[in-house]
Amino acid sequence: MSGWKLQRQFTRRHSVLVFSLPFLTLTAIFTNEYVLFSFALFFVLLLTVNKWYLDYACSRITIPRGNEVKRIFPGELATLQLPIEYSGKVPIFSGKLSYFLYDTDGAVLLAAEERSSANLREEHRFSVPPLTKRVYDLQVKGVKRGTAQIRSLELVVHDIFQFSSIHLTYAGSYRSEVIVYPEIRSFHGLEKIIQQEQGAQPRSFSLYEDVMMTRGNRKYTTGDPFNRINWKASARAEQLQTKIYEKITVSMWTIVINVKSKLRTRQTIDFFEEALSQAAYTCQYAAKHDISFEIFVNIKMPGTMTGLHLPYGNGKHHLLRALELLARLRASNVTVPVENMLHAVFQQPVQQQCILHFGAYGEEEERKYSMERQDGKTIYYVQTTGDGVYLTMAGGRQHESAAT
Incomplete structure (x- = not known):
């Protein structure tokens, strides 16, 4: 039976009946009591029908393949759904559906009751008519x-007379999940970052051109590619004309998040949530202004000692990937040394235009950033104090914006 593991369970009444049948049958044969023999035959038929009914009903219970993922911010509502299809032609009279809501972070509350959903086990009566599709809803609120x-989806189906039951444990691929994004905590200073551009903007001098933005034409010169010839303009001018495209620059930000604690008693910093919320705002700001960005977090990942890395991208889809990455981080995650992460940051073939540092900041970061600033890189770190949030030039301890 695809997607389910089953275990058959029997009641005491069933066991008594099964063990009584041989005695009842032998007594009927030796005494020539047709009534006793009829009872024995009836009980055999009853047990056979009950077994057939359970096997038939349970073999026709399915859950569609795939995953359902709901994405919300704190304070928003989402409905987790559990779809169950029953293709049998006889009804299921009695059963019980139960599942476990795994929420170790306390990320959501039950919307109807406003109570914690951590380690919550839900149970529903399972009684369905033939050829039925049913959806069980659980509404939650992001916290x-x-x-x-x-x-841990489990389903218990009883036979008609409740002599026995089959315990079904779901082992298929369907998953229903809600992702609560980090709270967006804004701060001033991103708009004042000293760089040549924000996003893909026309510029007078650039190595890059936007072939979708034609600025004009000029006389053809030897070496111009033929795919740049404007044939209509050439026909009007009676000489070859080459298209001139707008010059653009593509802005790129590298978001570096150091979550490693200096204390041996814990893995991550005590302002872990604040750092992720500030990084989430930066991702949102970059996506809004068409700025490509990547993320480095010094969380240990299989197969690498440099930490977690989300490559460059831009737009709404990339923003959702970034927010989901930040939502899945845990304060209990194992970290890697910050120097390992910074080594990966500055060993990339792409030259970063701007680096933004979040989380813990110490002598190792200051030393490394000072060296990189000498190569012309623009580096800031977001400093959180009791007075507010500061966007500060890294590698020089020079404030670039006021507290927010």
Whole structure:
């Protein structure tokens, strides 16, 4: 039976009946009591029908393949759904559906009751008519960054007379999950970052051109590619004309998040959530202004010692990937040394135009950033104090903006 693991369970009444049948049958044969023999035959038929009914009903219970993922911010509502299809032609009279809402972060509350959903087990009566599709809903409210999933789905189906039951444990691929994005905590200073551009903007001098933005034409010169010839303009001018495209620059930000704590008693910093919320705002700001960005986090990942990396991208889809990445981080994650992460940051073939540092900042970061600033890189770190949030030039301790 695809997607389910089953275990058959029997009641005491069933066991008594099964063990009584041989005695009842032998007594009927030796005494020539047709009534006793009829009872024995009836009980055999009853047990056979009950077994057939359970096998038939349970073999026709399915859950569609795929995943359902709901994405919300704190304070928003989402409905987790559990779809169950029953293709049998006889009804299921009695059963019980139960599942476990895995929410170790306390990311959501049950919307109807406003109570914690952590380690919550939900149960529903399972009684369905033939050829039925049913959806079980669980509405939750986002409280804080994190994820919650429906797990440990179990279904118990009883026979008609409740002599026995089949316990079904779901082992298929369907998953229902809600992702609560980090709270967006804004701060001033991103708009004042000293760089040549924000996004893909026309510029007078650039190595890049936007072939979708034609600025004009000029006389053809030897070496111009033929795909740049404007044939209509050439026909009017009676000589070859080459298209002139707008010069653009493509802005790129590297978001570096150091979450490693200096204390041996814990893995991550005590302002872990604040750093991720500030990084989330930066991702949102970059996407809004068409700025490509990447993310580095010094969280240990399989196969690498440099930490977690989201490559460059831009637009709404890339923003959603970034927010989901930040939502899935845990304060209990194992970290890697910040020097390993910074080594990966500055070993990339792409030259970063702007680096923004979040989280812990110390002598190692100051030393490394001072060296990189000498190569012309623009580097800032976001400093959180009791007075507010500062966007500060890294590698020089020079404030670039006021507290927010």
